[in-house]
Amino acid sequence: MRALVTGGAGYIGSHMVRTLLDAGHDVTVLDDLSTGHRDAVANEARFVQGDVADSSEVLALLRDAKTDAIFHFAAKSRVEESVTDPRRYFQGNLTATLGLLEATLDAKVGAFVLSSTAAVYGTPDEVPIDEEHPKRPVNPYGETKLAIERALEAYGRAYGLRWSSLRYFNAAGAYHQVGLGERHSPETHLLPIILDVARGKRPAINVYGTTWPTPDGTCIRDYIHVRDLCDAHLGAVDFLRKGGESGAFNLGTGRGHSVREVIDAARRVTGHAIPVVEAPTRAGDPAILVAKVERAARILGFQAKRSNLEEIVADAWAFMR
Incomplete structure (x- = not known):
């Protein structure tokens, strides 16, 4: 499989790159290094410094790499900051991902896996929380992730995009x-x-x-181990590529x-x-x-x-x- 990992220089993304390489896959990393670390990207992966929101550049990259699947980790993720600077989050998360999805559709990439969050649920009515729990985010970070999930649902129905949204609880x-x-x-x-x-x-x-x-x-x-999270991403993309139905999944213990x-x-x-x-x-x-x-x-x-x-x-x- 030829995979693009956005945000692959970040905490979870860099672990995903290593997991993919260990499983024998070809990996390209796209990261703007605003919060990630270049030295966290495995040497065996191709690294491109760039912005996921740049649809034309991303489209060229996807076509050049003949990408089969996208693992989308690039995001702004500080809850408190999302409250004080929501514009940064709606632009950096929602708008940027919509740009990435334009390139994804144009390049006819076969599978899209989103790094989502339990923040889409907000304050729970009951625990444990299942995937059908009402979605009531209490901060802009959660709002942007939920909006992306809804875009994926709509794009799947309208354009046939195959996607999986993985809602993390506490990665560690x-x-x-x-x-x-x-x-x-x-x-x-x-x-x-x-x-x-x-x-x-x-x-x-x-x-x-x-x-x-x-x-x-x-x-x-x-709390879920970051390496377990990455294994779940591999399972999700395998499921999609074998014809499995798009949808959202909780990832925790x-x-x-x-x-x-x-x-x-x-x-x-x-x-x-x-x-x-x-x-x-x-x-x-x-x-x-x-x-x-x-x-x-x-x-x-x-x-x-x-x-x-x-x-x-x-x-x-x-x-x-």
Whole structure:
């Protein structure tokens, strides 16, 4: 398979590139390096620095590479920033992806896999959350991803585009053996922030709210190893290329861990005390977000293999230390 990975210099995208190469596929990476890292792209992949919104350039690239499938990771993804600068998100996510889809259709690419998010659901009515749960995003980031999903649905009906939207819950972990892991700037994800405390880069970890309606009073999230996510993408594109129906899938483990549980796991793995500062709750933070994962298991045959919390933390720590 000849694959284009947009955002392939970013955290999840670079892991996807490595997964595709390890499976014997031909890979081209398109990334503007606004947040990604050139050295995260495997040497065996072809790298093109460019903008996914540039339909004519992307079309030329797709035709030149004879692309069979697109894995679309390029996006703006900081929830808080999307609230303060929504224009950047509607342009950088929605408008840019519509440009990419123009080139996708014109080049007659056979399969399109979207990196989506549990943020399309908003605050859940019940957990675990299945794919039919009402979609009520509470921030522009989630709104843009939902709008892209709706465009995919419409393009599929009208033009025959074959697509899969994969709604991540909390991606974490690293493929430290090949030098890949999280390098966001600024860092907003819980686990690398906790591990920064263990590394002496931060004095303590802020815990936002300790009176949530959960067993230990802190928020619960569904953490999935980044390498498991990438395996699911391979399963999704294989399904599409074999004639499977387009659609959306949750990617998680179906198990939740509280903030305190993640901190305790990090203490065990690192041997560091990791001081905690209790802070007020943040507006818009749901108490519990856990995926219902049966659909991906039933249709794609996907099951998380590396998403034990201790393994996720240990892999992230091996990369960061």
